[in-house]
Amino acid sequence: MKNIIGNINKAFDHRIRLGIMSILMVNEYADFKMLKELLGATDGNLASHTKALEKEEYIIVEKSFIGRKPNTRYSTTKKGREAFKKHVEAIEKLLKQ
């Protein structure tokens, strides 16, 4: 039991952060606008959550320009994918008990 709780990841303990990771697990990448539309979050709110995940090195941020418009793209790191998988497995184990 203690071990399972240990695998529950605090970094994913929020709806928006959980959503960002879920989207990035099944998409090669997603841009800021796509995340915003899917999660229904405000700019500031979303930015703070992506920053938190970036700090944990779970996602990488790429900034580029499409024409003249700045574009921010997010994708998962290997570390992030592994952490997320462990987190989901831990939740599933907890639910089975």
Added chain:
Amino acid sequence: MSTEDYLKDITEIKDMMNKSSRFFSLSGLSGILAGIYALIGAAIAYYLVSISGRDYLILHGKIFNYILIDLVAIAFLSIVTAAILSNRKARKNNETLWNGASRRLLGAFLIPLITGGIFILIKIYNHHYGLTGSLMLIFYGLALVNASKYTIGNVKYLGYVEIILGLICSIFPTYGFWFWVAGFGVMHIIYGSLIYFKHDR
């Protein structure tokens, strides 16, 4: 956190994975209409051939050109209808018509379809048009199966049916017209109704 919270988390994860990778707002009504256009178009083609005095088509004849125009008109009307009605459905679902999922859907759909289209045109210009109906059904079916990964999953069953019809049609190429009517007319109406009653309302 309680069990309920964890259950909610799992639901949220699944929901986000689906929403971000699949376009769910494909309109069933547009499928029904595409089937009706196909039936009307087929009736026009049937009439054109019957007034030509022959019961088969000759390449480069006037009738042949009319039938090509007829086919292009059916395809054009079906695509425009699908775009307009799916856009309306997407707005109702709080989705946008042009997002990552619909872009991938279109790519997966168009690659087999355009390959087939070019192949059929090359065959026609080489005077091999006996299997046109069969090839249209087969390539359209493959396009649907390929695209079903990015939309309502059971679109693949319509794809399987079209492929099977196309294969049977290749055994009986003289009935190509009737297989075309069944695949593009009747099947679209049946399948469009299924989606309409399950997802549209």
